[in-house]
Amino acid sequence: MKEYSFFPGCSSEHNASAANMETSVRSLCKMLAIQLNEIEDWNCCGASIGYAGGGVIPRLSLSARNFALSKQQQGDKDLVATCAACWLSMRETSERLAHEPEVKAKVNLALKEGGLTYDGGIKTRHLVEVLIEDVGWDTMKAKVTKPLSGLKAAGYVGCQTNRPFGVAGDSFENPQYLDRMIALTGATAIPFAKKVACCGGALMFSEQEKSCQLTRDIIQCAVDGGADCIVTPCPVCQLNLEVYQGKINQLFGTSFNIPILYYSQLMVLSYGGSWTDAALHQQVVPADVMKKFV
Amino acid sequence: MTYDLTFAKEVYKNSEEGHWIKMCMQCGVCAGSCPLGFLGAWKYSPRQIFQMVRAGLRDEVLTSSDMWMCTSCYNCIVRCPRNLPITHIIHGLARYASVQGKADPKQPTHQFAKDIFWENIVATGRVGEAALTMKLYFKDGIGEGIKQGLEMKDSALGMLKAKRLKPLPFRGKIKGYPGFKAMLNKAFELENKKEGKA
Structure with missing residues (x-):
């Protein structure tokens, strides 16, 4: 059993937008003997747009509080995130605390007011890194009992x-790890030109039409390539591509109805997990194309 | 034309990662890498904004809505041949424009990020997605809120049915909330000194 400290993030909470990711990740980790110990009483990481209200020190204090709690509760265990924005915020905070003594001193003055302190030392990682580096490709592949043969998936890494x-020394322009993950489940990763294009992120809330133009192009590219589904590791990508399909259809006269899944959902199903283990009952665009694999 | 470096020096000192602007060689790779650039969402690219800082165009830069068009995709960062943290410089300028009272309070991303999102996390310690959505829809009054709500009704019902949205927009505070709040108060005190507000 491999053990890690775990930061689920706000969207992975019960009844939150990435509850399907959380459930499938938990199932996946159980199958791969990974134990995720959730930090008790964690707070929001500030996400991508925390800069506007939070500036530097308040924003970085958010992740620093989680680091301090993690160290208190879990010692030096690596801190794992599943959400792209959480992982990015944590990585940014840990690098800035390590390289900017003045920032570290100020953040600690703030932490002290809450009875905490953080001197550094915790490694922050994405679950995908844990899977690749600690579990390994061979073990991930050996667990497959029900290959998703014939499924065509567009691997959408996002930003x-x-x-x-x-992740894993991959390139920024054409990363391979997600396609490899899709392939190990027995599915086919189609060539996908929009693999690392932007879905609009948090601007879906404030610049909806512009963001919908971006997501339309991404979905269109997957559909043109013959994909049965789009697969992503990121909860914002998943939300923007799935929940706004109706809005996109309305704006651009398209008729998209393509399921947007997490890599963890594919893996759980290929490992013999149930529909609910993979949280496929929690999709807004129904994942009917996956039913034949249960 | 002579350059007035007063504003540039102000940005180098007070705006997050602003000092890196000195290193910009005006190649424009950032402009060509921005997903919103292709949609004509901004008037000035990051490259142009940086040159405007160096040219002393304080009002033009700080009142621009262009910095608020950043989706945080980080394409510009990984492609910049000089490794400048462009995304963070742009975030920093947006925040500085807000602190200086120059950013339009109704600029949609400014309003959402600062008044709705940040206030939402500070209220309990975590994002309350239902409350966040409600506040966003109703930011321009009840009529507009109902209209927005009806437009997104199918999506919201889909999310409720999938158990990915709370039926009521309330959430409790984290247990250590008093300490969390005290931490942020202190952090803002230190931040205000740096930004030249206090």
């Missing part, structure tokens, strides 16, 4: 799982 930090 923040890929930039600015990246």
Whole structure:
């Protein structure tokens, strides 16, 4: 059993927008003997747009509080996130605390007011890194009992799982890890030109039409390539591509109805997990194309 | 034309990562990498904004809505041949424009990020998605809110049915909320000194 400290993030909470990711990730980790110990009483990481209200020190204090709690509760265990924005915020905070003594000192003055302190030392990682580096491709592949043969998936990496930090030494322009994950489940990863294009992120809330133009292009590219579904590691990508399909159809006269799934949902199903283990009952665009694999 | 470096020096000192603007060689790779550039969402690209900072165009830069068009995709960062943290410089300028009272309070991303999103997390310690959506829809009054709500009705019902949205827009505070709030108060005190507000 491999053990990690775990930061689920706000969208992975019960009844939140990425509850399907959380459920499928939990199932996946159980199958791969990974134990995720949730940090008790964690707070929001500030996400991509925390800069506007939070500036530097308040924004970085958010992740620093989670680091301090993680160290208190879990010692030096690596801190794992599943959400792209959470992972990015944590990586950014840990790098800035490590390289900017003045920032670290100020953040600690703030933490002290809440009875906490953080001197550094915790490694922050994305679950995908844990899967690739600690579990390994061979073990991930060996677990497959029900290959998703014939399924054509567009591997959509998106932005923040890929930039600015990246996963497993992969390239920014054409990362391979997600296609490899799709392939190990027995499905086919179609060539997908919009693999690392932007879905609009949080601007879906404030610039909806512009963001819908971006998501339309991404979905169209997948549909043109013959994809049965789009697969992503990122909860914002998943939400923007899935929940706004109706709006996109209305704006652009398209008739998209393509399921947007997490890599974890594909893996769980290929490992013999149930429909609910994979949280496929929690899709807004029904994942009917997956029913034949249960 | 002579350059007035007063504004540039102000940005180098007070705006997050602003000092990196000195290093920009005006190649325009950032402009060509921005997903919203292709949609004509901004008037000035990051490259142009940086040159405007160096040219002392304080009002033009700080009142621009262009910085608020950043989706945080980080394409410009990984492609910049000089490795400038462009995304963060743009975020920093947006925040600085807000702090200086120059950013339009009704600019949609400014309003959402600062008044709705940040206030939402500060209220309990975590994002309350239902409350966040409600506040966003009703930001321009009840009529507009109902209209927005009806437009997104099918999506919202789909999310409720999938158990990915709370039926009521309320959430409790995290247990350590008093400490969390005290931490943020102190952090803002330190931040205000740096930004030249206090």
